Amino acid sequence: MDIEIKKVKYLPELRRVAELADRIWHECFVDIISEGQIDYMVEKFQSLDAMCRQIEEQSYTYLAVYDGDDLCGYIAVKPEQDDRFFLSKLYLRSDKRGKGIASQMLERVFAEARAAGKSSVYLTVNKHNEHAIAVYKSTGFELIDSVATDIGSGYVMDDFIFSYAL
Numbered sequence: 001m002d003i004e005i006k007k008v009k010y011l012p013e014l015r016r017v018a019e020l021a022d023r024i025w026h027e028c029f030v031d032i033i034s035e036g037q038i039d040y041m042v043e044k045f046q047s048l049d050a051m052c053r054q055i056e057e058q059s060y061t062y063l064a065v066y067d068g069d070d071l072c073g074y075i076a077v078k079p080e081q082d083d084r085f086f087l088s089k090l091y092l093r094s095d096k097r098g099k100g101i102a103s104q105m106l107e108r109v110f111a112e113a114r115a116a117g118k119s120s121v122y123l124t125v126n127k128h129n130e131h132a133i134a135v136y137k138s139t140g141f142e143l144i145d146s147v148a149t150d151i152g153s154g155y156v157m158d159d160f161i162f163s164y165a166l
């Protein structure tokens, strides 16, 4: 499938990404974390305000995935101070999955990382997110660690850390 992946530059598009994030997070995490934790994490990490802060204060880049005019997925990445590149978000609406788009999204992440002069890409993924873990493993990511992160209000993110050598 021919898709286009574009850097998000303007607020109206970032607002549309935030709306998409809200939808995808509520559909994909229902079997993994509680509704309360999804609401809390969307507000904390994927609200328009939160994403603006990530871009302005933490060097995040958001990339929007389009099938024609249809905004159907998004990516967030961030270069670290060392030689690593952080893949923070990789999200695709459910009706667009299983069509080869995810592999194109990951290729774009690797290209961004190489362009930034990095030697590896790492990510965190919920330990119970079996499909995403299978996708990462089939792409060549390797499990390197696990981490439990207290995100406040009694919620914890229980994640694996995967890394891909460029």
Ligand SMILES: CC(C)(COP(=O)(O)OP(=O)(O)OC[C@H]1O[C@@H](n2cnc3c(N)ncnc32)[C@H](O)[C@@H]1OP(=O)(O)O)[C@@H](O)C(=O)NCCC(=O)NCCS
Binding pocket: 028, 090, 091, 092, 093, 096, 097, 098, 099, 100, 101, 102, 103, 124, 125, 126, 129, 131, 132, 134, 135, 136, 138, 139
């Ligand atoms: C993660 C996500 C972006 C992957 O997109 P997807 O369309 O479901 O991925 P695909 O089914 O196209 O799989 C991608 C690749 O992994 C491979 N793959 C998928 N499941 C696999 C499995 N169980 N075993 C081996 N390989 C597998 C596919 O063959 C495909 O490779 P190909 O493009 O060479 O054919 C998407 O499922 C999503 O947005 N999920 C919800 C959000 C989420 O969990 N994001 C990750 C948070 S860390």
